[in-house]
Amino acid sequence: MNVLINLRQAIMQKVANQSDADIKDMILGSVDGDERALPGLGVLFEVIWKQSSPEQQQQFIQVIQQKLKDSPA
Structure with a gap:
């Protein structure tokens, strides 16, 4: 579990000061x-x-479920 926390922190630090374009890239x-x-x-x-x-979380769930149904297995 410690590895996951460190990975999460590393990713957050990597993107913390990036521009919108950098994050999109x-x-x-x-x-x-x-x-x-x-x-x-x-x-x-x-x-x-x-x-x-x-409500937004529920929308995410619905989109994910729909996209999984629409995508080929």
């Missing part, structure tokens, strides 16, 4: 990329999730 470079990038996207999603209202 990081996301675009991670999507459909190397699986090693997935923890970074997970940390970014965690930040969004924690700052979202219950």
Whole structure:
């Protein structure tokens, strides 16, 4: 568990002072990329999730469920 906390902290520190364009580039470079990038996207999603209202969280869940149904297995 300590490794996860350190990884989370490292990712947060890496993106803390980046510009919008830098963060977008990081996301675009991670999507459909190397699986090693997935923890970074997970940390970014965690930040969004924690700052979202219950209604927004429910919307995320619905979008995820729909996209999973729509995507080929």
